[in-house]
Amino acid sequence: MSDYTKIMAAVLAGHKANAAAAAQVLVDEGADAIKVIEDALNVAMDEVGAKMKTGEMFIPEVLMASQAMSSAIDVLKPHIKGGEVKSAGTVVLGSVKGDLHDIGKNLVKLMMEGGGFKVVDMGCDVSPEQFLEAAKENEAQIVGLSALLTTTMVHMEQTVKLFTEAGLRDKVKIILGGAPVDGRFTTEVGADGYAEDAGSAAALAKELLA
């Protein structure tokens, strides 16, 4: 069995170059790339998630760990049959129509990617129709809607309605986020859940797909 100590330590430290180098060493030693991802990288990221929850790791450290994991995966990818890494799911993410604020959404994107999701970032000012089209095109399991303004929250409701009319609500979970959003609003508009902060968004997505 390969020694995963170095690659896990590099991910936990958020050190991209060390993570990539450790991955290369493992490949050179003949390690199974899929096994490295499952038994080392995913385990390290689970530890990162746990440490974030307890306040031991801060968001920038979590994001750097996620980037270190990605750099290791880049090294491992060519050695995986088919070249594809199985993702936790596909998420279409964006700030709703009329909303130009994207810091929260960008943080959620990074946290989702760190959690193993493939994220399709639609940016800001995204109409309900654009969300629907992107979800269909990418066969998304999750659609994440972000809004900072009370005036743009109305487009969250319209987006949920459009997905219902398109008959996609049994295939796609819709989650909400942003300062004005709460549990009551989420229920009112018929969404599947909301995250109070970026840190809990990825956990919510995983929970909904479990």
Added chain:
Amino acid sequence: MSGRLSVELLSPSEMDSIYEKCLTILSTYGVKVDYEKGLKFLDQAGAQVDFKTQMVKFPVDMIEAALKTVPHEITVRGGLDKHDYVVPHPEGSFYTTTCVQTMLYHNPDNNEFEDVTQDSFAKWCQLTDHLPQIDICAIQTPMDVPRETADIHGLNIQLQNTSKPLMLLAYCFESVPYLFDLMLARQGGEEGLKERGLLMVNPTSLSPLVYKDMDMEELFLATKYGIPVAANSLVVTGGTGPVTTAGTVLLTSTEILAMLVMSQLMNPGNPFVSTVFNTSLDMMTGSALLGDINTNLSRAAAAQFIKAKFKTPVETFSYMSDSYSCDGQASVEKSLMPTLDALGGSDILYGAGRLGGTTCASPVQLVIDNYLTEISRQFVAGVKFDEDRLALDQILEAGAGGNYLTMEHTRDYCRDGVHPELFNQIGLDTWKATGKKNLYDRAVDKYKEIQKELKPQDLPDDVVKEMNSIVKKADKAMCS
């Protein structure tokens, strides 16, 4: 020392360094203006505009010319003369503003948060009108009106329920003309609005370094009528701005300076307030924190820097709290923060009545903040010093073992201090006998007592009719 106490959070050389870097950012990198009309205007005014990237660079001489035309003192006008405020405060004090864009309202009857309604917001405006330490009334978001026109409904409610100056924030580009139509109706036309602007208009940067169409249009319209522009920088430290306090001061000041230059290009001499509204990103959760002490330091430091280098009045996020109840946390945050901001040099302290970060308002907290303001005002006013107050004659008269209670000197000055009636000043037995009430309980009682006296403004029927018809017109045009 009396007049206005101050603290130095930055040294003169540190402020020179920040100023130099503000100029460097604006003249060599620039800002992004996401509005064709704004780009064309700035191009004609002599800024270096790249229409493709929407980036605008401001030459140093243009920036320095704007700093020469921007007024160092402005007057913010309310609906009545008694609510006209000269900023900075002529006696060295500061002004206060209520919290903005709230959606949830704390109902003291059931101690629950409920949606802000037209009725609750009207009562809020009337309460603001009543409280002596609260000077400016900011817009909230009534949730029982169409969301697309909530800002227009909100301004209509403000205009009909308080005579204090207003803080206005447009929620979308389309609503801006209706907001100005409402003010024109309230003031009986363009001349009336120019003479008595009633409010400050708050264009906001989309940090870092971006200005949207809505905010640019607010700048155009405010400067057209000579209305004070309170230009907000809403940097989120560690998110949309550097994580460090010094870096936050630099980015915040740069964003404000860009709006200052634009406002002075549009109307040289237009009243301008530098509004420091930065918050911090909680590095554990990703939430924006408003009561955080590090952000407080950056706001107070930015206030000191801007007062020294831009010489404009300054407004700061000051009565902010991340607590959802009128508790110890809220009291600590709402005492420390306004006091430090005022000591840093802030002229207008924003956020009275705010709870729960950006989302909630409490009329009971507003009553408490009214009293906390009284304390902060007394504190920053410092020690009044003259021969009479030094009381040498009285000390000698009382001599060893005497008392001062019956002296004229004591009678003359005994009302000078703050007597916050919400704070407990009774003995234990009386406290027990009167229900063991804490600060919150006493503030609820006070609020209920004040409620009986609240009433809307007495405006002519035809003015109210015209204002209501503008709101209806907006609903029809903007709501699906």
